[in-house]
Amino acid sequence: MTAIKHALQRDIFTPNDERLLSIVNVCKAGKKKKNCFLCATVTTERPVQVRVVKVKKSDKGDFYKRQMAWELRDLAEVDAKDASKENPEFDLHFEKVYRWVASSTAEKNSFISCIWKLNQRYLRKKVEFVNVSSQLLEESAPSGESQSVAGGDEDALDDYQELNAREEQDIEGMMEVCEYAISNAEAFAEKLSKELQVLDGANIHSIMASEKQVNILMQLLDEALSEVDTIEGKMSSYEEMLQSVKEQMDQISQSNRLIQISNTNNVKLLDEIQFLVNYMDLSKGHIRALQEGDLSSSKGIEACINASEALLQCMNVALRPGHEKVMAVKQQQHLFTELRDTFARRLTNHLNNVFVHQGHDQSSMLSQHMAELTLPKHSPLHRDLLRYAKLMEWLKNTQREKYEGLSRTYVDYMTRLYEREIKDFFEVAKIKMAGTAKEGKGNKFATLPRKESALKQETESLHGSSGKLTGSTSSLNKLAVQGSSSRRSQSSSLLDMGNMSASDLDVADRTKFDKIFEQVLSELEPLCLAEQDFISKFFKLQQHPTLVEVEESDGVVPSRQKDMVRLMMNKVFQSIETELNSLIALGDKIDSFHSLYMLVKMSHHVWTAENVDPASYLSTTLGNVLVTVKRNFDKCISGQIRQMEEVKISKKSKVGVLPFVAGFEEFAELAETIFRNAERRGDLDKAYVKLIRAVFMNVMPLYALQHFFEGVEARVAQGVREDEVSYQLAFNKQELRKVIKEYPGKEVKKGLDNLYKKVDKHLCEEESLLQVVWHSMQDEFIRQYKHFEGLIGRCYPGSGITMEFTIGDMLEYFSSIAQSH
Structure with missing residues (x-):
């Protein structure tokens, strides 16, 4: 406690001119134990003020702080709780009652005793001490102290001095x-x-x-006064001298202050000059590179890049206030503007020349690709131009108009170049594709021959307005002559396939077509991706901006850059989509089953392009063309279904299986070969559903009823109770009535009559075989009818729904049909 008392005196009370007389460690009664110290203090200055101060440790616990203080004159009562027993609790009654619990009874008693003594000595109004032991209270004060308290003669008490030892001996x-x-x-x-x-x-x-001695002393005093006068005179002169020195020192100080201001101004001026020299001085080498640097060599291009970047830094420097008024700064800015304009013109003219020069070199290579189904590679042009990418970025940041003009020039030039290359490329592809429809011995797909002129006219019409390769007409005529005697049917069908076995199929043409179509897509894909990558890099239109760019631009600039890339690519390759659609139309016209190959190939390339970049021009264009291919595929399937519905069987063809049923089997084998592991397998499965339904619709009457009740049975198999099937939306009572309404007795009889005719056409002429088959079909229809009635009774109880014909009607239909034939 002594160490704490010493620390509190040093850190808290000494700075406030107070003395610490007593201390007690306490906490508030009835609350969580948060210890603090109550201190009894007096001021060291008069009049003396007596206080009770509450001191608490800081939250960090490394120092003490003064929290609250009360004047002792405001203390009305001290309650020690119990005078006979040791009790650490006590109350102090100020403006309100503060209840405390001391860490020990001894500290409490010592603190209360100190309060009592301070009250007795310094206060006129006495504090009431309750439940305090009489031993703690002094019954009377010393006489001197009493007088001090009573009369307030504190000065007399303070002036009293004790006798020393010699004085005590003399008195004794x-x-x-x-x-x-x-x-x-x-x-x-x-x-x-x-x-x-x-x-x-x-x-x-x-x-x-001792008067004589006094006179001598007085004389000495007079002499001393005289000396004092002399000294005062000298001091006056010294003061005058010091005054002049003071004035001189003031002048020197003023001069020093002016010198210091001048030095400060010189330092600031030097700093400003250094700033302008460092940030607005362009070296002679950079100026020479901007004015006459070689833009055709790698070394010259690098020098121009460094010079242009240095120029941009000088032009973009953030000038300090007042710099713009300096004449040298104005002159330097004018110089920078002239250098920028001069170099921008030189760069624009040079790049325009590069476009033209490279274009001539590229055009001279076209003849090498005429005989092959390949597209010229532009990587040399890209590689040469990418050396100027940083200069294009500089042009974009400094001369936006020239940058945009150069972009338009490049796009216009490349549009013409690519249009010529792509049309020539597709011309070769169409010639090779038309050559797949060659004459084949025993080819069951071959139909009526077409004249050479008709084939030529058809092919040229599919080419559109594209330019022709040199010699393309003669090549096309030669192919037309080769195929003039026999050409493939315009639309292969399941009926054709049903007339042959799988071994009779001539798949060579389709395989060749598949390779040609794959070659076309494989050539277009790297061409488009390479050009888009070049445009993004050369014109600084990055497809994937950095996070910093997105945050700085709030997403607006990256979106605009993507739009610019898309617009430039659409302009450069504006003929690709048209040529692809024309090629697809030609392939579909040669053989409608080509749409199966094209759907698989095109889907795969779309998927590949989307994995590389979903927003790329290639992905978008192939996706658009894929819609056309899918439409042709759907048209092919619809055509097969229509041919099933319109089939006419010759009476001479007496076979046991309908031709389109066998044809569907052949179609499935071909389709499975094409769609094996393909992304568009789901489209084939949907086509299967349509074709199979068409097969059944053209083989068996009551198909809609059978399909409806198959759905009912499927729901029951999935766990739906039979009496709850009618609550299913697709199988409610209304839907059942619609299906039953489609089969009135008249329509059923008509369907059975058509079925009898088909059976009669495809069976041998033995009458007994026809009767046996017809009787078996009658039994099957009766069994099916009973099955339907049972499902209606179980799944739609109490509905009153029945078929529009009875078993008796059905027997009558079968009998009358057999008798009529």
Whole structure:
């Protein structure tokens, strides 16, 4: 506790001119134990102020802080709780009652005792002490202290001095000489008074006897005063001298201040000059590179890049206030503007020349690709132009108009170049594709021959307005002559396939077509991706901006860059989609089953392009063309279904299986070969559903009823109760009535009659075989009818729904049909 008391005195009370007299460690009664210290203090200055101060440790616990203080004169009562027993609790009654619990009873008693003493000495209004032991309270104060408290004569108390040892010995000696000093104080005092008078007289006599010495002393004092006057005179002169020195020092100080201001201004001026020199000075080498640097060599291009970047930094430097008024700065800015404009013109003219020069070189290579189904590679042009990518970025940041003009020039030039290359490329592809429809011996797909001129006219019409290769007409005529005797049917069908076995199929043409179509897509894909990558890099239109670019631009600039890339690619390759659609139309016209190959190939390339970049021009274009291919595929399937519905069987063809059923089997084998592991397998499965339904629709009457009840049985198999099937939306009572309404007795009889005719056409002429088959079909229809009635009774109980014909009607239909034939 002593160490704490010392620390509190040093850190808290000494800085406030207070003395710490007593301390007690307490916490509030009835609450969580948060310890603090109550301190009794007095000020060191008069009038003395007595306080009770609450001190608490800081939250970090590394120092103490003063939290609250009360004046002792505001204390009304001290309650010690119990005077006879040790109890650490006590209350202090100020403006409100503060209840405390001391860490020990001894600290509490010591603190209360100190409060009592301070109250007795310094306060007129006495504090009431309740439940305090009398031993702690002093019953009376010393006389001097009492007088001090009563009369307030604190100065007299403070001036009192104790006797020293010699004075005590003298008084004791006098008291020993006078034996009555203690018994008769008055006589002793009178004796001392007489002796004091004798001593005073002797002192006066001694003083008068020393008059001569006094005169000498006075003379010395006069001399001293004279010397003082002399010294004062010298001091005055010294003061005058110092005054002049002060004035000179003031002048020197003023001069030093002006010198310091001048030095400060010089430093600031030097800093400004250094700033302008560092950030607005362009080296002679950079100026020479901008004015006459070689833009055709790698070394010259690098020098121009460094010079242009340095120029841009000088032009974009953030000038300080007032710099724009400096003439040298204006001149330098004018120089920078001239250099920028001069270099921008040189760069634009040079790049325009590069476009033209490279274009001539590229055009001279076209003849090498005429005989092959390949597209010219532009990587040399891209590689040469990419050396200027940083200069294009500089042009974009400094001369936006020239940058955009150069972009338009490049797009216009490349559009013409690519249009010529792509049309020539597709011309070769169409010639090779048309050559797949060659004459084949025993080819069951071959139909009526077409004239050479008709094939030529058809092929040229599919080419559109594209330019022709040199010699393409003669090549096309030669192919037309080769295929003039026999050409493939315009639309292969399941009926054709049903007339042959799988071994009779001539798949060579389709395989060749598949390779040609794959070659076309394989050539277009790297061409488009390479050009888009070049445009993005060369014109600084990155498809995937960095996170910093997105945050700085809030997403607006990256979106605009993507739009610019898309617009440039659409312009450069504006003929690709048209040529692809024309090629697809030609392939579909040669053989409608080519749409199966094209759907698989095109889907695969779309999927590949989307994995590389979903927003690329290639992905978008192939996706658009894929819609056309899918439409042709759907048209092919619809055509097969239509041919099934319109089939006419010759009476001479007496076979046991309908031709389109066998044809569907052949179609499935071909389709499975094409769609094996393909992404568009789902399209084939949907086509299967349509074709199979068409097969069944053209083989068996009551197909819709059968399909409906197959759905009902499927729901029951999935766990739906039979009496709850009617609550299914697709199988409610209304839907059942619609299906039953489609099969009135008249329509059923008509369907059975058509079925009898088909059976009669495809069976041998033995009458007994026809009767056996017809009777078996009758039994099957009756069994099916009963099955339907049972499902209606179980799944639609109480609905009153029945078929529009009965078993008796069905027997009558079968009998009358057999008799009529």
